[in-house]
Amino acid sequence: MSAFADRLAEAVRRKGPLCVGLDPRWELLPKAIRDRYGSDPNYLSSGAAYDVFCRKVLELVRPYSGVVKPQAAFFEQLGPSGHPVLQPLIQQAREMGFVTILDAKRGDIASTATAYADAAFGPVWDADALTINPYLGRDAVEPFLTAAKAAGRGVFVLVRTSNPGAGLFQDLVCDGKPVYRHVAEAVAAWNASTLGECGLGDVGAVVGATHPAELRELRAAMPDVWLLVPGYGAQGGTAADVKAAYRSDGLGAVVNSSRGVTFPFHPDDPGWEAKVWAAAEKAAAELRP
């Protein structure tokens, strides 16, 4: 298996930077699918419905996207039915050629971080990459880097998130620079020893699309770092905003859309599949470098 960074570069060269977020929610699912699995949501019916919906989304977006990002929270919410849906979904996506980023934002110390990393990159989830939270510091991040390296996988460290309240701690200014810049510098240093043939490395950064000036600043501060850019579409970031994340070679960023691509329809709409397909096509065209 080639390095994570090179597999991601290959996916972006083939399909462009669109990453499709898989954030299934019972109340947003097509009514046709909900009706098939019972009108009362419960773990089993929700799980079966999430499975059918997400697999159909993979088929629909495949021409336009080489990267998918399942959100762990919505599967955790299924309780005992979560793992038997999410794990095979990740495998299905990988078999279809997608690079898979498990969005779980894990973070803990030492051997606990190792347990999360083993789950992410071993048979429990077996994802290509995992999002992680840097707040616990050096020895909380390093076990993820070690496990990713051993398995040929990647991580995306939260640097500047896309939510409106992100600045409460991330924007505090220390030694003349906001906290997120300090995190960015640590990410750049961790990434430096992992560069692949594409010139980018296996330690990526999450940088929201909702703050274009910061996106430009962080692109410059981490020239060899893959950026995972949430916040495009439903959260308000435009295609023009996110292009600040691309390097001049057209690589360097994957841009996530969850609701915008996967739920562009009313649940009662029998033509929902065409709407997902059209939303993915439009997003891919807009985002082309």
Added chain:
Amino acid sequence: MSAFADRLAEAVRRKGPLCVGLDPRWELLPKAIRDRYGSDPNYLSSGAAYDVFCRKVLELVRPYSGVVKPQAAFFEQLGPSGHPVLQPLIQQAREMGFVTILDAKRGDIASTATAYADAAFGPVWDADALTINPYLGRDAVEPFLTAAKAAGRGVFVLVRTSNPGAGLFQDLVCDGKPVYRHVAEAVAAWNASTLGECGLGDVGAVVGATHPAELRELRAAMPDVWLLVPGYGAQGGTAADVKAAYRSDGLGAVVNSSRGVTFPFHPDDPGWEAKVWAAAEKAAAELRP
């Protein structure tokens, strides 16, 4: 159900501040239990062994501790067998009168945070409290506070963690104060509207025992906030160190020990139960306010 803060106060008044961390690991389990479930670890055998071991630990430590903290990572590592072990274990602990803190360090934005909170406080995990990570800021923390309030539960926000590399970002100085002090001030503000009859609130803080000066400083900075103090015992914090976390009324902190209480034996030792019992007794005596 009374407020979380008051239930925690009642537990600490009855049993003292010892919190027992449930961090099961296959290689540390008593050989007698491992042998019963097969010599090769796999999801099912590990799950059954974790279940037997953790339930026995609950029985053994019950005279000395009113609070337990299962670590989600070690159950996530079990894949499909994780939920069917951890969920009933939390319920068993609650039925035995323990206050349960699910240590999952979750954090995400908006509706994703709501999904994690629903899982933690609803039927998926149904824990009394959840640890959360503040890096994503205001609107990433608030969904957890809202869900906790609605369900009579609590949260513990990571403020200053116990690991050696914690300072990388937590100790950066902004406006004359380290980042962790800024987080502490936000926690104190979130907590202020949740005070129970005990005078403490439902929004707690994680503050490591391995930095006694900071523990004293943070006790003073958050006088009405419950502190969850990891790092005592195996990580190096002493009983004298952690007493800085207590208020003058003897309340205000729960002190976690995981390995020190639950794995004070060699796996081959047939007398392991007595050693757990003795370790819990000793820790409870040392920690008495």
